[in-house]
Amino acid sequence: MNSTMQKISIEKVKESKIDQVDFNNLAFGSVFTDHMLVCDYKNGAWETPKVVPYQPISLDPSAKIFHYGQSIFEGMKAYKDTDEKVWLFRPLDNHKRLNISAKRMSIPEIPEEFFMEGLKTLLEVEDKWIPQTEGSSMYIRPFMFASGNGFHASPANAYKFMICLAPSGAYFSGKVKVLIEEKYSRSANGGVGYAKTGGNYAGQFYPTQLAVEKGYNQVIWTDDHSHEYIEEAGAMNIFIRINDTLITGPTSDRILDGITRKSILQLAEKKGIATEVRKITVTEVVEAAKNGSLKEMFGAGTAAVVSPISAFGYRDVDYDLPELEDSYASQIKKDITDIQYNRSEDPFGWRVGL
Structure with a gap:
């Protein structure tokens, strides 16, 4: 990790809920891991990301996400092979596209280091959650939204970048x-x-x-x-x-x-x-x-x-x-x-x- 970003802090849950999960019956995107990544944009700059326990977000009713729709996301996956090594698939393409979306929606672009180091740190913390059963994977949802307040129709002055993880079973859409x-x-x-x-x-x-x-x-x-x-x-x-x-x-x-x-x-x-x-x-x-x-x-x-x-x-x-x-x-x-x-x-x- 280079000097442009301080070390990512990690706050772990007191007790994991992993034992309550049936990994043989995972519906797509409905079970979530113990932790999530949060990174705030304030005063014109992105702060260092943090890994924290998965929890609700507290927002003011006037947060601009609710009124003007400044919200973007990505969809990607992590895979675990038979040797329990974890792999991502073209993650830099997801980062690039997230920033293309950000620019179009007047959201500050997230630096590559924040995205990649944040994602890797979160996945390392949640390694045991990455399923190994055939066809299963860890679905990854990076997203950004306007957290700044105000009813005036203009871009917000504060934003959140987050990554949440959802272990998911094989996705069969049928015919x-x-x-x-x-x-x-x-x-x-x-x-x-x-x-x-x-x-x-x-x-x-x-x-x-x-x-x-x-x-x-x-x-x-x-x-x-x-x-x-x-x-x-x-x-x-x-x-x-x-x-x-x-x-x-x-x-x-x-x-x-x-x-x-x-x-x-x-x-x-x-x-x-x-x-x-x-x-x-x-x-x-x-x-x-x-x-x-x-x-x-x-x-x-x-x-x-x-x-x-x-x-x-x-x-x-x-x-x-x-x-x-x-x-x-x-x-x-x-x-x-x-x-x-x-x-x-x-x-x-x-x-x-x-």
Whole structure:
């Protein structure tokens, strides 16, 4: 640790609650570890992070997070291999994206050292909480929000950066049936769609609820202007396989620069799978479904890595996708998770040991 940050203080709990946790039945993101990381921004500077017992946060009712939505987050994981060594997957990409989100939401950027040393210190304290059962991992939620007070519509003068940990079991989404959305939009040009800010997700809940009421699991988002171009799958990036080519839309103001998305593109290229990063129309996907050239669609994100889509609905017609034995989705998921759990070589330098 260099001299720009003092040593991180650690306040441990008097008694761990780890014995109360059934590690064989961990729901995603619902059980939390004994400790969390807290770092305050005051008087124009970030203070040294602290590891403290997991506990409620006390905020003034006028804290700007409640009124103007200055809130951002990241999603990442830690993995424990068979030798009980702990690994992170592309953590510097998460740090970089957090700061991209921070800049867009007028939140002070967090220094890399504060993020990485804070995360590693917290994970070392909570090492026993990192599950080792097949498919399980430690879900990591770094987040930042406006803690400064005032009803005036302007950026806050104080912020909190925190990291909380949730040991989670294998994430199986099952067969996902999606509805292509033509009325509501996730984001717009010049907006905040590329930032991981809470309001983006809050705005998705209502249209998704309407889709669920119609018998679908999730929504496929299209562009805000014409609703002709496919953009994201719920809270995930989307990949579409037509014949043997894997296609995904380009990142933009509207589309999140997903770390799993980037990894899939690099991995597919190394495997010799043809990829295209381009706009893809709903019409092209519907035509491919009709003529049999549409082979796969899947979401890509941290929680599930890949989430295969079994069918999609568009204008009152449902289109089923074929069930493939050796799908690109299954191949890619295995390759990525083998790297994450240190079961294979990592030719990309994605894996970072604690």
